[in-house]
Amino acid sequence: MDWLMGVLHADSVLELWWVLFGLLAQLMFTGRFLVQWIASERKGESVVPVAFWYFSLAGGVMLLTYALYRKDPVFVLGQSLGVFIYGRNLWLIHAKRKREA
Template sequence: MVADIMHGLGAYLWSLFSGPIDLVVLVGLLGQALFTARFLVQWIASERAGRSVIPLSFWFFSLGGSAVLLAYALYRRDPVFILGQSLGTVIYLRNLALIFREKRRAREKP
């Protein structure tokens, strides 16, 4: 029984990754790569600082990855994926707005 499940899983994964890769799949992979890069950026920045930090580039990678993945989800008409990426995109935009507002206020202070 376990062997049948493993065989079925292997066949399923093979069918997912062995088919032709079209432009839409490449866009989805690009979005996922951007989204993954944000964790690498955050990890490297934290290691360098010796504490947990979130660099500005983390939010740009988050926004870019989320926006591309949202476009991919909309094209694929996947409601679960659309809902998940929609909220993230709003949160990343808001964080960037707060960061830039804080920087602007710091420049304006005498």
């Protein structure tokens, strides 16, 4: 709770903006699980829709940006690999669609 009070009483508008950006990034990243869950429930089996990868990539890039701002090497390393994997999955999906078209 102390961190929240610090944010709410932050002297820096920029710092508050970064915290809000970080929260939005986490919501975007978490949204991928909602997308996957809804798609699986509709189909009656576990599926990973393309939207899952877009949410993953957008949330991952946003979280990586936030981690770079925070200069947190653990957070940066964790998000860097994920962003590469999400991008690669989208590349493979679109390459397959192009071949099948």
